[in-house]
Amino acid sequence: MTALRLHIPILILALALGAGACVKSRQSSKKSPAPDGQVSEEAQAQINLGAALLMQGEYIKALPELLRARELAPKNAAVENFLGLAYYYGQKEYDLAIECYKRALAINPDRTDVHNNLGLVYLEQNNYEQALAEFNYCLKDLVYQNKHLPQTNIGLTHFKMKEYDQALAALTRAVELAPNYANAYKNIGKVHMARQNYESALDYLKNAARLDDKDPDTYMDLGDLYERLGNPDEAAQAYSQVAALVPNTPMAMEAQRRARRAMGFNLN
Numbered sequence: 001m002t003a004l005r006l007h008i009p010i011l012i013l014a015l016a017l018g019a020g021a022c023v024k025s026r027q028s029s030k031k032s033p034a035p036d037g038q039v040s041e042e043a044q045a046q047i048n049l050g051a052a053l054l055m056q057g058e059y060i061k062a063l064p065e066l067l068r069a070r071e072l073a074p075k076n077a078a079v080e081n082f083l084g085l086a087y088y089y090g091q092k093e094y095d096l097a098i099e100c101y102k103r104a105l106a107i108n109p110d111r112t113d114v115h116n117n118l119g120l121v122y123l124e125q126n127n128y129e130q131a132l133a134e135f136n137y138c139l140k141d142l143v144y145q146n147k148h149l150p151q152t153n154i155g156l157t158h159f160k161m162k163e164y165d166q167a168l169a170a171l172t173r174a175v176e177l178a179p180n181y182a183n184a185y186k187n188i189g190k191v192h193m194a195r196q197n198y199e200s201a202l203d204y205l206k207n208a209a210r211l212d213d214k215d216p217d218t219y220m221d222l223g224d225l226y227e228r229l230g231n232p233d234e235a236a237q238a239y240s241q242v243a244a245l246v247p248n249t250p251m252a253m254e255a256q257r258r259a260r261r262a263m264g265f266n267l268n
Contacts, residue, residue: 043072059090080104081114097121112141116150131157148178167191182212216245235262
């Protein structure tokens with residue numbers, strides 16, 4: 001089974017960008033720093049550039065642009081949130097990411113999405129208690145409309161703790177909140193795989209692939225599952241899909257190796 005991978009929800013990036021600051025009129029635009037919610041046009045353009053690079057997966061390229069945005073708007077929660085994402089996903093600099101998220105929350109404690117992002121860093125560090133505290137905080141926000149995201153992350157946390165009953169309960173609730181959220185189905189499949197409930201795992205992974213046919217993790221898990229079920233042709237096909245989605249990557253090379261294994265080729 002592939003390791004858990006955490007992805008930036010594009011919806012959350014879009015929401016964060018939209019909730020970023022109101023731009024001043026041209027007459028009142030200034031280059032000097034302004035408080036969160038009142039940034040100059042220059043600063044907003046810089047924030048937009050960094051956010052756009054994040055949404056394209058260009059985390060390393062986004063970092064210097066966002067650092068420039070911080071210079072222009074040093075007290076802006078959106079900038080700090082985006083910097084946290086860039087440090088976390090682009091450089092695996094977890095301490096710096098945590099620092100940015102905490103700075104964002106100091107500026108604007110109502111940024112529930114930042115609490116969710118902070119929880120993901122704690123989860124990556126196996127700091128389960130703090131991760132769950134952040135995710136559960138998100139669920140208490142009555143106006144937060146994306147509760148399926150922290151709900152899924154609660155399930156992932158329990159999964160990593162090997163608390164499979166709690167993981168299934170949390171992930172099932174995520175599906176109830178967002179019936180078309182592929183990531184929740186995929187991770188329910190992972191839990192069933194860990195429990196060796198392979199037929200149930202297959203149903204959920206197929207649903208995940210149907211809802212999101214661009215996620216290589218799902219096809220890697222499907223390949224592993226078909227191997228365990230003794231279906232080498234289906235396994236090889238799933239692995240080939242991984243290689244097609246992420247060509248010329250270590251993941252693609254591993255998928256190709258597993259495809260050869262599934263078809264009975266000697267890997268020595």
